[in-house]
Amino acid sequence: MQKKLLLIALSLPGLALAAEGMWTLDNLPMNRLQAEYGFKPGPEWIKNTMLSSVKLPGCSGSFVSKDGLVMTNHHCASGCIEQLSTAKQNYVSNGFLARKHSEEQVCPAMELNRLEDITDVTEDVRKATAGLEGTSFKQAQNAIEATLTAACVGDDKEKTRCDVVDLYHGGRYHLYKYHRYADTRLVWAPEKAIAFFGGDPDNFNFPRYDLDIAMLRVYENGKPADIKHYFPFSKNGPQEGEMSFVTGHPGSTQRQLTMAQLISLRDIGLVDSLQHTAELRGVVTQYRKTSPEAARTADQALFGIENRYKAGTGRLQTLLDPEFMARQQAEETALRQFVNSRPELKEKIGGAWDAIARAQDSYRQLFRVTNMTEGAEAFNSNYFRLARMLVRAAEEKAKANAERLPEFIDTRLPAVQQNLFSKAPIYPEFEKLKLTHSLTKMREDLGVDHAFVKQVLGKLSPEQLTDKLIDRTRLADVEYRKTLWNGGKEAIALSDDPFIKLALAVEAESRTYRKRMEQEVQAIVQKNSELIAQARFAQSGTSVYPDATATLRLSYGEVKGWDQGEHKIRPFTNFAGAFERDTGAYPFALPASWQAAKGKLNLQQPYNFVTTNDIIGGNSGSPLINRNGEIIGLAFDGNIHSLGGAFWYDGRSNRTVAVHSGGILEAMDKIYNARELLKELTGK
Structure with missing residues (x-):
């Protein structure tokens, strides 16, 4: 029976082992790499790859010079670009180029991290949580993680960050030690019109013609950081069929969830999220039409909303696909049969799937x-985010480190402060729009008579409460936020700020539901997922890669197009294609800088391309490198077929979309005249 079910899974269309996987750098599939491509990376190659890779908030990047220059996507740096822009100087629309270090501008709220060391702490975590259930299990887990990270960071909180990483859903726990860069500055960003050429219609599609790139620089002690490991640029870039690697920080995949978890995600999580996101997209789209300033201040938010909606739609379609669900069911059944065939495993692990299924209720x-x-989906506002951060920090800082919420342990506080004291502007009118919408959805989802809705709204409408809160808040003032932070619980209690009062008023209810979710769902799922992971290890060891966890991974593949029906999609586009696609109207309007430079460009220069690398959200900004560790491209998207990549990898059509390294250099040289940057990248 077990063999029959496994054959069913393997025979389902699209199942492919080649190129599949987001691998941790301490457990690369050496035998597969050697067998499929005749390449086996050595210790120095792996070390350089790890130390040249950078983690950004929700994105990836890479060091590309010895002077701290970091390459990532434009959309990964768009928060910084927008925050540095004003109504008079819009860097989002006009682009930005610092021709010397003194012109580079500090990103108000951006922290970068470079992974430097990995330690297996599985036994430490298991000993701390052994025999515990529910809340006790979760508290013990939080406490041991606080202890381990504190010891890892030591006295260097400003430059060191440490995280306990859950791999294989509790099958392994690793301690990741990072070098923290808190001073990040904008160096170069092209116009958004070319960074997101084609807009939402072209998003998750190919052929593409995007220069989705930004250059940042990390500083230490007021000077560009001295970086010993970085990726040099390949001017020629890749050829069709050439091997490619993506190194980056994929956010989250759900390839090892149980069927019960997938069904819950399909029936509740994704449906709710898509409904809210679709409505918010309409609200923000209309708001942007009200004035040029509204269009500017809501631009980044709309990009994120549209991207989230299209990605979520693709994920839902995958979970609605009977063929995919049959494949997942066959794999789960085969693993359960394997466990049941071994008495020692059956006694210990046999009930894990049923326990997770009960937790889904x-x-x-x-x-x-x-x-x-x-x-906090009821309170979609930067003001509330700041208020909750201040309220919780005051409460948590008064506790012993091991007893705090994980986000406020000592090793997290530098990042919390950087976020809290950011000088990033807040736009009251846009905040009103978002908060009114989220309060309205709270009332719709929970019902008018729900106790929490009554507590929040009282006799006011969402619009009335929003005006009352935003018109009177002082939280836009960084100095006021510092006063509340430094004043602790007493200052918070005495504050008359309406958002602080709101955060205090809903805190008890919020913590109650957090605790219930941890006790009744998360602790049960975590404990039993650890057991299922042990079953997988018994079956196949660590020859299977873990689900993505926003930590550094390496995927391998090759430059390759795909067949779409009767059409063969070639792997490269060129500059000529961008001008052919240009209509002069948004979102297919090339910037004036491109029109002016057309006569100087090599129009046959490869521009965007696709590879078979296995990536997911969070890989945005990841470098594509070759066997020699050279930059051959910059990942910025997946194709439409990759949207189900959260749940599985289909080697027939899943593709990574990237900017060609030669295309980047061509544009920097002939369109943007970024000569100093070119010299820094190429050494010429």
Whole structure:
């Protein structure tokens, strides 16, 4: 029976082992690499890859010079670009180029991290949580993670960050030590019109013609950081069929979830999220039409909303695909049969799937109200985000480190402060739009008579409460936020700021639902997922890669197009194609800088290309490198077929979309005249 089910899984169309996987750098599939491509990376190659890779908030990047120059996507740096822009100088629309270090501008709220060391702490975590259930299990887990990270960071909190990383859903726990760069500055960003050429219609599609790139620089002690490991640029870039590697920080995949978890995600999580996101997209789209300033201040938000909606739609379509669900069911059944065939495993692990399934009943009951309260989906405003951060920090800092919420342990506080004291502008009118919408959705989802809705709104409408809160808040003032931070619980209690009062008022209810979700769902799922991971290890060891966890991974593949029906999609586009696609109207309007430079460009220069590398959201900004560790491209998207990549990899059509290294250099030289940057990148 077990063999039959495995054959069913393997025979389902699209199942492919080649190029599949987001691998941790301490457990690369050496035998597969050697067998498939005749390449086996050595210790120095792996070390250089790790130390040349950079983690950005929600994105990836790489060092590309010895002077701290970092390459990432334009959309990964768009928060910084927008925050540095004004109504008079719009760097989003006009682009930005610093021709010397003194012109580079500090990103108000951006921290970069470079992974430097990995330690297996599985036994430490298991000993701390052994025999515990529910809340006790979660508290013990939080406490041991606080202890381990504190010891890892030591006295260097400003430049060191440490995280305990859950791999294989609890099958392994590793301690990741990072070098923290808190001073990040904008160096170069092209116009958004070319960074996101084609807009939402072209998003997750190919052929593409995007220069989705930005250059940042990290500083230490007021000077560009001295970097010993970085990726040099390949001017020629890749050829069709050439091997490619993507190194980056894929956010989250769900390829090892149980069927019960996938069904919950399909029926509740994705449906709710897509409904809210679709409505918010319409609201923000209309708001942007009200004035040029509204269009500017809401631009980044709309990009994120549209991207999230299209990606979520692709994920839902995958979970609605009977063929995919049959494949997942066959794999799960085969693993359960394997466990049941071994008495020692059956006794210990046999009930894990059923325990997770029972926890999904609690998840369904708690999901919406927990999202609105603890998840703060009822309060979509930067003002509330700051207020909650201040309220919780005051409460948590007064506790022993091991007893705090994980986000406020000592090793996290430098990042919390950087975020809290950021000088990034907040736009009151846009905040009103977002908060009114989220309060309205709270009332719709939970119902007018729900106790939490009554507590928040009282006799006011969402619009009335929003005006009352935003018109009177002082939280836009960084100095006021510092006063509340330094004043602790007493200052928070005495504050008359309406957002501080709101955060205090909903804190008890929010923590209650957080605790229930941890006790009734997360702790049960975590404990039993650890058991299922042990079953996988017994079956196949660590020859299987873990789900993505926003930590550094390496994927391998090759430059290759795909067949779409009767059409063969070639792997490269060129500059000529960008001008052919130009209509002069948004979102297919090339910037004036491109029109002016057309006569100087090599129009046959490869521009964007696709590879078979296995990536997911969070890989944006990842470098593509070759066997020699040279930059051959910059990943910025996946194609439409990759949207189900959260759940599986289909080697027939899943593709990474990247900017060609030669195309980057061509544009920097002939369009943007970024000569100093070119010299820094090429050494010429």
